[in-house]
Amino acid sequence: MQWSSRSAPAIHPWWPSSSRQCRSSACEFAGTLPPVLAANAYLAAEAGLYDESLRLAAATLPGIDRAVAWARNYTFIDFWVAAAYWRLGHAEHAPLLERNLRDKGLVSDFRHANTDTRLALAWMCALQGRCDEAADWFTQARAVLDEQGARPLRAISDFEEARMHVRRGVAGDRARALELLEAALPRFREVGMPGWERRAEVLRAELRPQ
DSSP: OOOOOTOOOOOTSSSSSSSSOOOOOGGOOOHHHHHHHHHHHHHHHHHTHHHHHHHHHTTTTTHHHHTTTSTTTTHHHHHHHHEEEEEOOOTTHHHHHHHHHHIIIIIIIIOOOOOOOHHHHHHHHHHOOOOOHHHHHHHHHHHHHHHHHHHHHHHHHHHHHHHHHHHHTTTTHHHHHHHHHHHHHHHHHHHOOHHHHHHHHHHHHSSSSO
């Protein structure tokens, strides 16, 4: 797919950035545009399209901040926008997302396939430099994902915590990152995630002494 500044659909009249505002916060996530924006923000981040990802993610922020926790697709949107910012290493909007994850996502604890509020909170805490708190959220996310049998996201949680330690780079982080990667690799193999397996192998090779 060829991305450009016009790749995302035009903002619909009901979306918060429009001059015509919804009276109900719940209706701000009606329709299909917000989850499409969130998913494409993450896909653009994975593709290395930094500015495009930021543009797409930014379009969701007014709705994330105003919508209620039970708005349609809210859990999905909040998670994938957080995932996009984490992939980019972009911390500017981490406080806004963290607040909404805590006040809405965590309190309601609504679930959506291949998402987890605790994992998203780990990312937002890490982006703000609170890595010890983030590690606690990673641990809580793993417990929930194990309980759910959500094996792909469970494996990803190990990899992402390893990436957090690599980004921080203080004493002990390399050893902890390697430990997490060794845990993630067989999980990726078991569920058939070769792309993530290659990522983990590359990161492990970078961390091992030459």
